[in-house]
Amino acid sequence: xxxxxxxKGVWPPxxxxxxxxxxxxxxxxxxxxxxxxxxxxHGLAVLGTTSEANSLDQGEREAVLERLIAAGIAAENxxxxxxxxxxxxxxxLTRHAASLGVRGVLLLPxxxxxxxxxxxxxxxxxxxxxxxxxxxxxIYLYNFPQMSGIAWxxxxxxxxxKSFPKTVVGLKxxxxxxxxxxxxxxxxxxFAVFPSSEALLLAAMRKGAAGCISASANTQAGAIRALYxxxxxxxxESLSRAASAVRNLMQKFPLIAAVKAVLAERTKSPDWARVxxxxxxxxxxQRKELSAELSNLAAGAPA
Amino acid sequence: xxxxxxxKGVWPPxxxxxxxxxxxxxxxxxxxxxxxxxxxxHGLAVLGTTSEANSLDQGEREAVLERLIAAGIAAENxxxxxxxxxxxxxxxLTRHAASLGVRGVLLLPxxxxxxxxxxxxxxxxxxxxxxxxxxxxxIYLYNFPQMSGIAWxxxxxxxxxKSFPKTVVGLKxxxxxxxxxxxxxxxxxxFAVFPSSEALLLAAMRKGAAGCISASANTQAGAIRALYxxxxxxxxESLSRAASAVRNLMQKFPLIAAVKAVLAERTKSPDWARVxxxxxxxxxxQRKELSAELSNLAAGAPA
Numbered sequence: 287x288x289x290x291x292x293x294k295g296v297w298p299p300x301x302x303x304x305x306x307x308x309x310x311x312x313x314x315x316x317x318x319x320x321x322x323x324x325x326x327x328h329g330l331a332v333l334g335t336t337s338e339a340n341s342l343d344q345g346e347r348e349a350v351l352e353r354l355i356a357a358g359i360a361a362e363n364x365x366x367x368x369x370x371x372x373x374x375x376x377x378x379l380t381r382h383a384a385s386l387g388v389r390g391v392l393l394l395p396x397x398x399x400x401x402x403x404x405x406x407x408x409x410x411x412x413x414x415x416x417x418x419x420x421x422x423x424x425i426y427l428y429n430f431p432q433m434s435g436i437a438w439x440x441x442x443x444x445x446x447x448k449s450f451p452k453t454v455v456g457l458k459x460x461x462x463x464x465x466x467x468x469x470x471x472x473x474x475x476x477f478a479v480f481p482s483s484e485a486l487l488l489a490a491m492r493k494g495a496a497g498c499i500s501a502s503a504n505t506q507a508g509a510i511r512a513l514y515x516x517x518x519x520x521x522x523e524s525l526s527r528a529a530s531a532v533r534n535l536m537q538k539f540p541l542i543a544a545v546k547a548v549l550a551e552r553t554k555s556p557d558w559a560r561v562x563x564x565x566x567x568x569x570x571x572q573r574k575e576l577s578a579e580l581s582n583l584a585a586g587a588p589a
Numbered sequence: 590x591x592x593x594x595x596x597k598g599v600w601p602p603x604x605x606x607x608x609x610x611x612x613x614x615x616x617x618x619x620x621x622x623x624x625x626x627x628x629x630x631h632g633l634a635v636l637g638t639t640s641e642a643n644s645l646d647q648g649e650r651e652a653v654l655e656r657l658i659a660a661g662i663a664a665e666n667x668x669x670x671x672x673x674x675x676x677x678x679x680x681x682l683t684r685h686a687a688s689l690g691v692r693g694v695l696l697l698p699x700x701x702x703x704x705x706x707x708x709x710x711x712x713x714x715x716x717x718x719x720x721x722x723x724x725x726x727x728i729y730l731y732n733f734p735q736m737s738g739i740a741w742x743x744x745x746x747x748x749x750x751k752s753f754p755k756t757v758v759g760l761k762x763x764x765x766x767x768x769x770x771x772x773x774x775x776x777x778x779x780f781a782v783f784p785s786s787e788a789l790l791l792a793a794m795r796k797g798a799a800g801c802i803s804a805s806a807n808t809q810a811g812a813i814r815a816l817y818x819x820x821x822x823x824x825x826e827s828l829s830r831a832a833s834a835v836r837n838l839m840q841k842f843p844l845i846a847a848v849k850a851v852l853a854e855r856t857k858s859p860d861w862a863r864v865x866x867x868x869x870x871x872x873x874x875q876r877k878e879l880s881a882e883l884s885n886l887a888a889g890a891p892a
Contacts, residue, residue, distance in 0.1 A: 308676070308716070340701035343677025344647065373611070373865065374646025396867045398643035398700055400736055406867035413611070413866055433703055435738060436867075562676060563716055564699045564709035564739075 292424070292455045292478040293365055293389050294496045295328030296510045298503035299336040301545050302350070304560045310346060311557065316357040318504075318549070326511030327503065329363035330354075334392055335433060335460065336501040336542055339367050341562040344375065348382050361387035365499075369394030369428060373410065377417045390424030392458055397434035404442045411446055415453055425453050426478065430460035437461070440469050447474055458482060458499045464489075471495060483537075484510045485530035491517040501541050502533045505548045535579050543568045544576055551577055595727070595758045595781040596668055596692050597799045598631030599813045601806035602639040604848050605653070607863045613649060614860065619660040621807075621852070629814030630806065632666035633657075637695055638736060638763065639804040639845055642670050644865040647678065651685050664690035668802075672697030672731060676713065680720040693727030695761055700737035707745045714749055718756055728756050729781065733763035740764070743772050750777060761785060761802045771796060786840075787813045788833035794820040804844050805836045808851045838882050846871045847879055854880055 300319050303311040319330055332354070333339035333347055342350070347366075355361050368379035368391040380391050396402070396410055415423065427446070431437040438446075438457065446454040456478030459467050464486065470479050471493040478496035481487060487498045487510065503510050506529060513525040536544045543561055547568045550558035559567045568576065603625060606617040622633055635657070636642035636650055645653070650669075658664050671682035671694040683694050699705070699713055718726065730749070734740040741749075741760065749757040759781030762770050767789065773782050774796040781799035784790060790801045790813065806813050809832060816828040839847045846864055850871045853861035862870045871879065 340674040341676065341699070343675050343681065346677060371643040372646050373644065374649060378646065396644070398736060399867050402867040403869050406869045409866035433701060563712035564702050564705040566706050566709045 292496065293329060293426070294478065296326065296497055296503060296507060296514050297329045297331040297365055297480070297499045298322045298327050298507050299331040299334040299499055299501055301501075301504050301542070301549065302337045302339075302342070303546075303549075303558050304562060305557070306560070308560075308562055310342070310350070312353050314555070314558070315350075316354065316359075319354055319359060320357070322504070322507045323359070323363065325507040327507045328497070328511075329365060329389060330359070331365045331367075331392060331458070331499045333367040334428065334458075334499070335367075335430060336504065336545060337367070338542065338562055338565065341565070344379065347379060351383055351386055351388065355386055362389050364388045365390055365392055365426065367392040367394065367428060369397075371396040371398035373413050373417065376414050380414060380418050380423070381420070384418060384420045384423050390426050390455065392426045392428040394428045394430070394434050395436040395438065397436060400435045402436065404439060404445070407436065407438075407442060408445060408449075411454070412449070415450055421452075423453050424455050425450075426456040426458055426480075427454065428458050428460070429466075430482075432461065440466070440473055443470060443477075444473060447477060456480065456496060462486075467495075468493060483533055484513065484526075485533045487513060487529070488517055488522055488526040500533065501545050502536050504545045505536070505552070506532050531583055532580070535583060536576070539568060539572055539576055540566070543572075547573050547576060548580065595799065596632060596729070597781065599629065599800055599806060599810060599817050600632045600634040600668055600783070600802045601625045601630050601810050602634040602637040602802055602804055604804075604807050604845070604852065605640045605642075605645070606849075606852075606861050607865060608860070609863070611863075611865055613645070613653070615656050617858070617861070618653075619657065619662075622657055622662060623660070625807070625810045626662065626666065628810040630810045631800070631814075632668060632692060633662070634668045634670075634695060634761070634802045636670040637731065637761075637802070638670075638733060639807065639848060640670070641845065641865055641868065644868070647682065650682055654686060654689055654691065658689055665692050667691045668693055668695055668729065670695040670697065670731060672700075674699040674701035676716050676720065679717050683717060683721045683726070684723070687721060687723045687726050693729050693758065695729045695731040697731045697733070697737050698739040698741065700739060703738045705739065707742060707748070710739065710741075710745060711748060711752075714757070715752070718753055724755075726756055727758050728753075729759040729761055729783075730757065731761050731763070732769075733785075735764065740769075743769070743776055746773060746780075747776060750780060759783065759799060765789075767792075770798075774798060786836055787816065787829075788836045790816060790832070791820055791825055791829040803836065804848050805839050807848045808839070808855070809835050834886055835883070838886060839879070842871060842875055842879055843869070846875075850876050850879060851883065
């Protein structure tokens with residue numbers, strides 16, 4: 287892929303493992319990221335919600351990118367989150383990521399604020415782009431109003447595409463709002479839209495989606511890649527059903543904790559289950575239930 | 590006041606003026622802060638919501654404290670906000686503030702996250718306190734669920750007071766929820782509770798409040814100080830009515846922009862009206878309306 291092509295395909299938002307003292311376990315992290323790519327992920331949407339990026343300090347966020355690249359992961363296969371409520375911190379993180387040559391950045395809105403105007407949000411993005419000052423910067427808007435309290439409305443997305451056509455090139459939608467997703471896909475052909483769930487991927491691909499950035503891709507990157515590659519093939523519906531069943535099961539639990547619980551079980555490393563406060567890990571009962579239901583699913587038992 | 594006594598009285602959350610390039614106008618800022626103290630403020634709750642603290646980058650947040658202290662404002666008269674969604678960034682800002690000798694810090698919950706458990710929030714505060722590692726640290730919880738998406742519930746406040754009796758010593762309540770405020774005042778005598786509005790101050794003082802931390806104190810610190818000093822006197826009701834009328838008028842507008850518009854008019858410095866995106870300044874029509882209504886109020890016209 288050329289650096290300036292928009293991202294496409296399966297970009298898992300890699301979960302971040304922690305040591306007992308809550309510091310990042312880089313060895314485990316790099317192994318996980320490399321494994322996702324080996325399983326078929328096209329790239330990694332690191333430092334998003336599933337990565338607990340907003341629980342990392344700024345130095346850690348920079349270190350994550352530097353360590354992955356030093357470990358041999360191509361910068362063009364990284365799509366890190368860099369959005370904060372502050373223009374200055376966002377510019378610092380975005381400039382750092384861009385200087386490393388990442389494919390682009392995922393931009394949360396300034397999420398402390400609520401009820402802000404579209405003009406205010408436009409001004410925020412405009413200031414960030416101007417201050418980063420790199421002509422090859424690529425921004426993917428990150429829409430997750432349930433967490434950020436601010437949505438990127440379709441009208442504002444259109445305004446940003448029109449004003450910054452070479453920079454604002456895509457959007458990850460974690461809202462789960464299919465009408466919103468479809469409206470973006472229909473309104474802005476060529477704009478790289480990623481639903482946040484493999485359960486929405488097939489229908490979205492048929493409307494022109496770029497791929498998906500899904501938390502549960504941390505546990506089934508290969509299955510999602512098969513669906514992405516085969517969405518026009520004879521197996522598309524059955525690939526979609528299988529991947530969706532896993533996703534739908536996992537999201538009955540707190541999703542980040544569930545992803546980490548599955549990784550802990552699969553790697554026989556209880557440390558994987560650790561999250562940073564204020565998040566909680568799954569309870570033992572939840573872990574047991576999730577594990578049993580996933581086993582049933584794998585054994586082909588009725589859901 | 591001794592350094593370790595809990596804060597009491599009128600602590601305006603000082604607004605932060607910006608130059609045209611959006612950098613902090615320190616000269617104007619220091620003049621404003623000094624003026625508030627000269628008008629009768631007991632101290633300054635800098636780096637809160639009204640200060641647009643979450644629109645400042647981390648270096649600016651540290652610089653604000655250093656510059657105020659260098660300008661001669663006593664550290665013990667400062668109560669800066671230091672809460673972020675990340676334990677690491679919060680520890681860094683809190684440690685920096687504590688090392689300068691501030692009276693205490695105002696702690697927002699980890700506001701990116703929504704729907705987190707009380708155990709998770711307790712663990713967050715506990716990690717921050719442990720990692721800051723200063724026995725003289727004083728924390729004032731900052732409750733503003735409309736903006737942060739997370740409330741400090743009375744049960745959790747009680748748990749924190751019991752667990753960290755020398756550290757968790759107060760709370761600023763910006764919720765506007767009088768039942769919540771009263772519940773804290775009744776449940777935790779001696780805990781320093783500050784409503785965020787002078788319109789609630791008199792009733793709250795009668796129930797044992799510590800004072801108030803109000804955005805509109807940026808424009809009427811003296812009037813609020815008079816109310817605070819006179820809450821048991823013959824003039825209490827009329828002082829409360831006068832201060833409340835100004836507050837109630839201002840909060841019909843976006844409050845931060847309104848505070849800055851009043852300061853701009855009063856100092857004949859249009860620059861004061863500037864806010865950082867995503868916030869918007871008042872429109873010319875709003876400024877005119879606010880100005881006219883404040884003049885009417887000052888002239889004693891019926892509200």
